[in-house]
Amino acid sequence: MIGTPLAGNNDWRKVLENFSLPLSVKHDSLLLECYNILVKGGNIDVDLGTKLFESPNLSGISALADLIKKSRFDDYVYFNDNLHVNTTNICVLACRFCAFRKGPRHSEAYALSVEEYLHRIDPFSDIIDEVHSVGGLHPDWTVEYYEELYRSAKKTYPHIHIKSLTAVEVKHIASRSGISVKETLSRLKSAGLDSLPGGGAEILVDTVRDRICRGKESSAEYLAIHEIAHGLGIKTNCTMLFGTVETLRERAIHLHKLRNQQDVSQGFQCFVPYPFLPDKTRLPEAQLASLNEIIRVIAISRIMLDNIPHIKAYRMNIGSYVASIALNSGADDIDGTVNHEEIMHEAGSSARLDSDSEELAKIIENVNSIPVKRNTTYSNFTRYRRKPDDDSRRLPIAQSTS
Numbered sequence: 001m002i003g004t005p006l007a008g009n010n011d012w013r014k015v016l017e018n019f020s021l022p023l024s025v026k027h028d029s030l031l032l033e034c035y036n037i038l039v040k041g042g043n044i045d046v047d048l049g050t051k052l053f054e055s056p057n058l059s060g061i062s063a064l065a066d067l068i069k070k071s072r073f074d075d076y077v078y079f080n081d082n083l084h085v086n087t088t089n090i091c092v093l094a095c096r097f098c099a100f101r102k103g104p105r106h107s108e109a110y111a112l113s114v115e116e117y118l119h120r121i122d123p124f125s126d127i128i129d130e131v132h133s134v135g136g137l138h139p140d141w142t143v144e145y146y147e148e149l150y151r152s153a154k155k156t157y158p159h160i161h162i163k164s165l166t167a168v169e170v171k172h173i174a175s176r177s178g179i180s181v182k183e184t185l186s187r188l189k190s191a192g193l194d195s196l197p198g199g200g201a202e203i204l205v206d207t208v209r210d211r212i213c214r215g216k217e218s219s220a221e222y223l224a225i226h227e228i229a230h231g232l233g234i235k236t237n238c239t240m241l242f243g244t245v246e247t248l249r250e251r252a253i254h255l256h257k258l259r260n261q262q263d264v265s266q267g268f269q270c271f272v273p274y275p276f277l278p279d280k281t282r283l284p285e286a287q288l289a290s291l292n293e294i295i296r297v298i299a300i301s302r303i304m305l306d307n308i309p310h311i312k313a314y315r316m317n318i319g320s321y322v323a324s325i326a327l328n329s330g331a332d333d334i335d336g337t338v339n340h341e342e343i344m345h346e347a348g349s350s351a352r353l354d355s356d357s358e359e360l361a362k363i364i365e366n367v368n369s370i371p372v373k374r375n376t377t378y379s380n381f382t383r384y385r386r387k388p389d390d391d392s393r394r395l396p397i398a399q400s401t402s
């Protein structure tokens with residue numbers, strides 16, 4: 001497989017057809033049916049997707065997802081150099097799963113000025129090429145604040161890609177400013193907004209949304225806002241928050257809605273699934289996503305999302321260990337160096353924030369994959385070569401005695 005472009009294979013269904021299937025797939029009629037649909041150019045519907053979520057054969061599901069991943073990207077796994085800067089934790093909504101938002105009078109509430117935002121980026125500006133910025137729905141900020149923010153960031157750090165705003169932030173800014181979503185995105189693009197990170201999809205079933213994030217945009221609005229962004233040439237990612245109150249079928253519906261949207265507007269680059277991180281106070285009725293369930297969701301997303309190129313193992317949420325397992329179960333991206341993160345850490349994540357490129361590359365190499373550094377839009381790739389390991393720190397078990 002080595003020798004193909006670092007960006008992966010467009011003709012992945014043909015490559016998949018030529019792989020020999022492991023017994024865990026070959027002897028499972030459900031997985032064989034999925035495999036045959038995919039190699040013939042089809043996609044997995046909600047009924048089949050639900051059966052995958054109900055199947056006891058997790059090893060077979062992971063094996064099929066891994067074959068699909070390898071058909072598309074060989075042994076390559078992608079990462080980037082990025083920084084998270086949240087603009088404000090003040091939010092007019094109170095989603096039940098959210099540990100990040102604060103009321104305006106809370107002692108820990110903050111709202112960054114443009115200068116403070118730039119100061120957050122400054123120490124990292126030489127080592128990153130992406131800033132990922134989302135925040136709460138500030139009661140006062142209109143489109144002008146964000147225009148000034150992006151314009152100033154672009155002027156000061158022209159090499160840094162600005163990936164910012166969830167769909168509900170876009171909707172809120174449009175409504176606060178009295179303009180349409182299209183005009184909002186268009187003005188923000190002119191000011192320097194490069195792409196949207198895709199957060200806030202949660203589960204795209206309105207009865208679930210009503211229970212966990214009442215007041216947020218509807219499922220149709222989430223998809224429509226992304227479609228408008230795609231129409232303006234703004235690439236986006238898409239996400240899924242699982243392990244709250246949704247059923248297995250609702251997970252399959254979510255994935256199917258995203259793939260159908262991609263058929264229409266084709267601007268999703270990457271799917272980022274992450275489990276709800278529970279604590280004692282928020283959503284006490286939520287399910288807990290076990291390690292097996294996290295791997296299952298990632299693997300099924302690779303099988304169902306035939307038209308979305310990348311699947312991310314989001315290290316900030318699931319940690320490096322689970323992310324490394326996910327890389328052999330359908331994921332091809334391990335996110336970035338991040339450097340600073342609040343939303344997942346407020347919710348209980350203990351993922352390390354001081355991992356540099358060397359460490360991410362080591363996680364990738366440890367699962368027999370090849371690290372590739374990418375830019376945000378997956379249009380620029382560099383094979384990453386780690387510095388040689390310090391042999392003095394290795395056990396001498398592999399040394400020759402002759």
Ligand code: SF4
Binds near residue numbers: 092095098137168
């Ligand atoms: S998830 Fe977003 S919209 Fe919901 S309360 Fe938290 S910050 Fe606000």
